[in-house]
Amino acid sequence: MDALHGTGAAPLTDALRETGVTVRRAGPGDAVAGVLPRWVALPGTTEEVAALTRLSAEHDLAVVPVGGGTKLHWGPPPERCDLLLDTCGLNQVLEHASGDLVVRVQAGVTTDSLAETLAARGQELSLDVPLAGATVGGVLATATAGPRRFRYGTARDLLIGVTVVLADGTVARSGGRVVKNVAGYDLGKLFTGSYGTLGVITEAAFRLHPIPGDRRWITVRMPAPGPPDGDGRPGPLPGVDALALELAASQAEPSAIELDWPDLRDAPTVAALVEGSAAGDRAQAVRALMGEYGTARVADRPPGWWGTLPGDEPLLELRVRPARVGDALRTVAAHGPPARVRGSVASGILQIALPPDVEGSAFAGFVSSVRDGLGPLGGGLTVLAAPYGLARRVDRWGPVSALPLMRRVKERFDPGRRMSPGRSVGGI
Amino acid sequence: MGTKTLDGLAGRLLEVLGHGAVITDPVRLRTYECDGLTHHRATPGVVVLPETAEQIAAVVRLCNDHGVPFVARGAGTGLSGGALPRTDGVLIVTSKMRRILSIDLADRRAVVEPGVTNLAITEAVRDQGYYYAPDPSSQQVCSIGGNVAENSGGAHCLKYGFTVNHVLALEVVTPDGDIVELSDADPGYDLLGAFVGSEGTLGIATKVTVRLTRAPETVTTLLAAFDGIERGGQAVSAIIGGGILPAAIEMMDALAIEAAEAAVACAYPEGAGAVLIVELDGPAAEVAHQFGEVTRICRESGAFELRVAADPVERAAIWKGRKSAFAAVGRISPAYIVQDGVVPRTALPEVLASIDRLSREYGIRVANVFHAGDGNLHPLVLFDDAEPGAGERAALVSGRILDLCVEHGGSITGEHGVGVDKSRYMTKMFSDDDLDTMQLVRCAFDPRGLSNPGKVFPTPRLCGEVPGVRKGVHPLVESGQAEQF
Numbered sequence: 001m002d003a004l005h006g007t008g009a010a011p012l013t014d015a016l017r018e019t020g021v022t023v024r025r026a027g028p029g030d031a032v033a034g035v036l037p038r039w040v041a042l043p044g045t046t047e048e049v050a051a052l053t054r055l056s057a058e059h060d061l062a063v064v065p066v067g068g069g070t071k072l073h074w075g076p077p078p079e080r081c082d083l084l085l086d087t088c089g090l091n092q093v094l095e096h097a098s099g100d101l102v103v104r105v106q107a108g109v110t111t112d113s114l115a116e117t118l119a120a121r122g123q124e125l126s127l128d129v130p131l132a133g134a135t136v137g138g139v140l141a142t143a144t145a146g147p148r149r150f151r152y153g154t155a156r157d158l159l160i161g162v163t164v165v166l167a168d169g170t171v172a173r174s175g176g177r178v179v180k181n182v183a184g185y186d187l188g189k190l191f192t193g194s195y196g197t198l199g200v201i202t203e204a205a206f207r208l209h210p211i212p213g214d215r216r217w218i219t220v221r222m223p224a225p226g227p228p229d230g231d232g233r234p235g236p237l238p239g240v241d242a243l244a245l246e247l248a249a250s251q252a253e254p255s256a257i258e259l260d261w262p263d264l265r266d267a268p269t270v271a272a273l274v275e276g277s278a279a280g281d282r283a284q285a286v287r288a289l290m291g292e293y294g295t296a297r298v299a300d301r302p303p304g305w306w307g308t309l310p311g312d313e314p315l316l317e318l319r320v321r322p323a324r325v326g327d328a329l330r331t332v333a334a335h336g337p338p339a340r341v342r343g344s345v346a347s348g349i350l351q352i353a354l355p356p357d358v359e360g361s362a363f364a365g366f367v368s369s370v371r372d373g374l375g376p377l378g379g380g381l382t383v384l385a386a387p388y389g390l391a392r393r394v395d396r397w398g399p400v401s402a403l404p405l406m407r408r409v410k411e412r413f414d415p416g417r418r419m420s421p422g423r424s425v426g427g428i
Numbered sequence: 429m430g431t432k433t434l435d436g437l438a439g440r441l442l443e444v445l446g447h448g449a450v451i452t453d454p455v456r457l458r459t460y461e462c463d464g465l466t467h468h469r470a471t472p473g474v475v476v477l478p479e480t481a482e483q484i485a486a487v488v489r490l491c492n493d494h495g496v497p498f499v500a501r502g503a504g505t506g507l508s509g510g511a512l513p514r515t516d517g518v519l520i521v522t523s524k525m526r527r528i529l530s531i532d533l534a535d536r537r538a539v540v541e542p543g544v545t546n547l548a549i550t551e552a553v554r555d556q557g558y559y560y561a562p563d564p565s566s567q568q569v570c571s572i573g574g575n576v577a578e579n580s581g582g583a584h585c586l587k588y589g590f591t592v593n594h595v596l597a598l599e600v601v602t603p604d605g606d607i608v609e610l611s612d613a614d615p616g617y618d619l620l621g622a623f624v625g626s627e628g629t630l631g632i633a634t635k636v637t638v639r640l641t642r643a644p645e646t647v648t649t650l651l652a653a654f655d656g657i658e659r660g661g662q663a664v665s666a667i668i669g670g671g672i673l674p675a676a677i678e679m680m681d682a683l684a685i686e687a688a689e690a691a692v693a694c695a696y697p698e699g700a701g702a703v704l705i706v707e708l709d710g711p712a713a714e715v716a717h718q719f720g721e722v723t724r725i726c727r728e729s730g731a732f733e734l735r736v737a738a739d740p741v742e743r744a745a746i747w748k749g750r751k752s753a754f755a756a757v758g759r760i761s762p763a764y765i766v767q768d769g770v771v772p773r774t775a776l777p778e779v780l781a782s783i784d785r786l787s788r789e790y791g792i793r794v795a796n797v798f799h800a801g802d803g804n805l806h807p808l809v810l811f812d813d814a815e816p817g818a819g820e821r822a823a824l825v826s827g828r829i830l831d832l833c834v835e836h837g838g839s840i841t842g843e844h845g846v847g848v849d850k851s852r853y854m855t856k857m858f859s860d861d862d863l864d865t866m867q868l869v870r871c872a873f874d875p876r877g878l879s880n881p882g883k884v885f886p887t888p889r890l891c892g893e894v895p896g897v898r899k900g901v902h903p904l905v906e907s908g909q910a911e912q913f
């Protein structure tokens with residue numbers, strides 16, 4: 001608290017102190033996508049978050065929530081940022097009702113520590129544990145998911161209840177702690193993918209699954225694409241899409257089907273996960289399918305790249321219908337710069353990393369020509385993370401049909417534009 | 429709203445839709461006066477039967493011009509009065525919008541119009557080894573648009589989830605008449621997720637893209653008979669606790685079995701105080717393993733008879749009693765209320781015991797049929813409507829059951845929705861702040877409050893109003909447009 005003295009903003013400082021929440025001056029390490037906040041607050045309860053946002057409303061402070069900080073550079077920088085609301089103190093697993101396969105946690109609980117707690121009773125949240133340090137709140141706010149989205153869906157599908165604090169300090173709950181519940185609007189879904197622009201998620205309840213008896217990963221390295229044609233366009237790509245569709249339709253019921261393609265001129269790898277007490281038998285069926293495309297191997301550990309992003313920045317996300325993945329990849333390959341592609345091929349969601357030193361014009365050209373190519377395929381391309389100099393040359397999100405409605409939602413929830421202003425679609 | 433306004437509107441509707449698609453004849457209007465919950469009735473001001481999204485958008489814009497409320501209606505099977513019309517408004521019926529627009533098995537998706545029935549989707553792809561997973565018991569008739577609005581579930585949602593987990597995109601006519609696409613592939617707020625389950629209050633779904641699911645390699649259905657609910661409940665806990673996620677686990681108590689026997693002679697094991705139906709599906713090797721576990725658990729929990737369906741015919745025989753239970757109680761009771769509430773699975777024994785106590789206390793029989801795997805109760809509260817006061821006592825018991833659900837951390841509805849029927853119970857589950865926050869969503873979509881007003885929320889607020897501050901009589905209440913409970 002002492003760190004707050006002598007700031008020249010004494011009334012505000014006093015007011016922040018009166019909330020009883022630990023608050024410190026921000027330092028250079030606290031910048032959000034290059035924007036330096038004035039203070040960092042570390043609330044431990046929903047009520048403390050409410051006290052802070054209420055105060056922020058009175059003094060027109062802009063608030064940005066932060067979880068593990070692993071993806072704070074995703075999305076555009078906030079238009080302004082006074083108070084960084086660090087959720088690391090909201091780190092309690094509130095209730096693990098294992099008989100009901102339900103857990104209720106504070107938003108700052110990291111997904112890895114949650115996994116540990118749940119595993120002690122043979123259960124899991126069937127989202128892939130992302131990079132160490134990512135929090136439940138951050139996973140929801142960015143609407144991200146790993147490989148097993150193919151079987152279990154994403155965070156929104158497993159979320160059954162949520163507590164949020166709005167810009168004016170209102171605390172609202174929706175859903176609950178039963179799996180089946182259709183009373184009222186689902187605010188939890190609304191807040192997934194909101195990037196902190198609607199309010200702060202402080203608690204979440206999820207449905208759980210038993211940890212499967214056994215797991216196998218089956219991996220095949222496919223042939224490399226043919227040589228480029230006379231005009232430098234890429235040669236025929238191996239049938240990644242065909243294999244993915246075969247796997248998706250397979251009675252072996254894989255939980256995940258992933259692609260790793262570090263260099264589009266070279267050979268891609270496809271890997272599938274099967275889970276269950278009969279995973280061993282089912283893995284053989286998957287291997288037989290993959291055998292048509294190359295030498296397939298079964299392992300009881302994931303390949304090293306499994307469930308990780310293909311790079312840091314610039315990072316893009318491509319979404320296309322699964323049967324169009326081949327066409328989409330051809331578009332990506334045709335429009336250099338060299339890209340690393342990885343992702344959930346059977347769901348049609350792929351992440352693309354470009355070289356960190358990519359030129360501004362090459363970057364902008366890539367985004368616009370890949371979008372042009374995806375248009376007829378009904379796909380989209382989003383810039384997840386990119387240095388500001390690059391990102392400002394493009395529309396990060398591409399067209400979003402419901403943008404006017406999203407703006408209206410934002411206006412209702414945060415009329416003063418104080419929650420992570422500018423961080424989500426269309427500068428919301 | 430005066431009849432004059434509606435008369436003027438009807439004329440404009442005829443211009444847009446043509447004669448066959450606008451109903452104003454009082455006798456024909458009465459066909460639409462209620463949904464599956466027949467004790468709420470209101471004759472709609474006008475009924476329209478549009479055939480395209482553009483027509484729906486035009487109707488909605490006309491309603492806006494005239495300040496007239498509108499209500500969407502699918503097949504009218506809803507059990508919470510969600511499609512109850514407004515006498516001062518327009519009822520938009522989707523029954524002419526029944527085309528399956530595209531089926532794409534490689535992408536495992538289908539695009540359909542909102543009036544398509546749930547089962548029609550499965551029928552269109554069954555031969556190719558696919559199906560549409562959410563399966564409400566009304567699936568032969570209920571519309572996919574109604575399913576979207578209610579976020580419907582079925583016996584298999586324990587493993588496969590609800591409608592919201594199977595809808596990939598929606599085309600929606602917003603309450604001010606715009607046509608918008610909500611897609612799970614779009615970045616930004618999950619408006620698709622917010623729309624599903626909003627009971628027609630956020631607009632009208634005009635096109636639905638659903639996920640198709642691969643038919644499992646094997647399905648095994650097992651019926652286990654117990655002397656009472658308690659032991660059946662133990663089996664359920666042990667199955668789930670043992671790491672098995674069946675496709676469905678359903679339970680019926682003695683009274684529900686009695687009713688089913690009377691109606692369809694399902695020949696469930698004699699002397700059963702409770703039966704449990706467990707369905708397992710998936711890869712054959714996986715199912716074989718789980719089947720061994722489930723039979724062992726049932727025996728150890730005290731099942732005195734186990735039956736296994738070896739083929740679809742035998743499976744249908746096992747399900748017959750369960751599926752007929754709702755209608756069947758009509759055989760043993762002149763009238764009944766179908767309740768829909770949820771409790772955490774582990775609270776089932778306690779809640780069922782409390783229901784039993786309530787039943788004795790009020791002299792009202794309650795038959796229990798429920799989705800045991802997810803704690804979704806459907807108590808059938810039986811009474812004789814010829815007996816003075818019985819209806820009131822049944823309603824009281826029915827309401828007390830919802831109290832029990834809320835007290836145990838559950839919900840006032842697991843699949844039938846809030847509609848008009850349960851809007852007054854919303855305050856038992858949610859605080860004013862929770863409800864005000866939900867109103868923010870409503871106001872963003874429907875600032876004039878014209879889309880299915882009076883449903884879901886007990887005290888609708890005008891969108892310009894500051895939430896939390898309430899003085900005097902609400903303008904909607906004063907003008908007779910809303911009731912306050």
Ligand SMILES: Cc1cc2nc3c(=O)[nH]c(=O)nc-3n(C[C@H](O)[C@H](O)[C@H](O)COP(=O)(O)OP(=O)(O)OC[C@H]3O[C@@H](n4cnc5c(N)ncnc54)[C@H](O)[C@@H]3O)c2cc1C
Nearest residue numbers: 067068069070071072130131135137138139144196201307
């Ligand atoms: C397909 C895919 C797969 C992925 N797989 C992995 C993986 O395997 N490993 C991995 O590490 N990551 C993975 N990610 C990213 C991962 O999900 C993010 O690391 C995580 O979501 C961010 O969590 P965080 O706590 O670090 O959030 P932060 O970086 O702190 O915040 C991220 C955003 O969320 C907002 N926010 C944070 N907390 C809240 C809150 N409580 N309320 C409201 N807003 C809040 C912030 O304001 C910010 O805008 C993947 C992403 C994708 C797209």
Ligand SMILES: Cc1cc2nc3c(=O)[nH]c(=O)nc-3n(C[C@H](O)[C@H](O)[C@H](O)COP(=O)(O)OP(=O)(O)OC[C@H]3O[C@@H](n4cnc5c(N)ncnc54)[C@H](O)[C@@H]3O)c2cc1C
Nearest residue numbers: 502503504505506510564565571573574575577581628633
């Ligand atoms: C015998 C029986 C068994 C049932 N079993 C189940 C069950 O197992 N699980 C379950 O979940 N439900 C069940 N129900 C309830 C009911 O069938 C479902 O709620 C169903 O989804 C309603 O569909 P509908 O087309 O009949 O909708 P309607 O009754 O016509 O309308 C229901 C609601 O949806 C809105 N609506 C309709 N179409 C649209 C549209 N296109 N866009 C926006 N809003 C729209 C209406 O305004 C209304 O609020 C059962 C009902 C019966 C009678």
